[in-house]
Amino acid sequence: MSPVRTPSTQTRMLLSALLSQRRQWLHGYDLSERTGLPSGTLYPILMRLSDRGMLESKWQPSPHQGRPPRKLYRLTAEGAAYAVQHASDLSAPWRPLSPEQT
Numbered sequence: 001m002s003p004v005r006t007p008s009t010q011t012r013m014l015l016s017a018l019l020s021q022r023r024q025w026l027h028g029y030d031l032s033e034r035t036g037l038p039s040g041t042l043y044p045i046l047m048r049l050s051d052r053g054m055l056e057s058k059w060q061p062s063p064h065q066g067r068p069p070r071k072l073y074r075l076t077a078e079g080a081a082y083a084v085q086h087a088s089d090l091s092a093p094w095r096p097l098s099p100e101q102t
Contacts, residue, residue: 007086010037011045015083018055018075025058025072046073054079 007015017034018026026034032042049055056076059069075083 008045010035010041011049012087013037014042014045014049015075015079016087018073019080019083019087022075022080025060025074027060027070027072029070031073049079054082 013035014031014037017031020034028039028042028046031037031046032039035042037045046055046057050057050073054076055073057071057073060072061069
């Protein structure tokens, strides 16, 4: 029997940020701002969670001519249950955006 792996602190920070905005679609940049995670850490976690069925994603066309589309993410029902289970045991919570930054 293989041991159950506990999610990393970075994964728990991301889950907490996604859970706080459960019904909203969020861009990777928004999640980076909310968690303080650099893109080299954030995007592999997003891909891993997506591959495991914990996130759904979609592309949003850019409203600006010549800019590429942006990918949006949100938790699935399974992902939300996982987030509730694992995001609550953070010793240092993610830093939320101030109202002026949203």
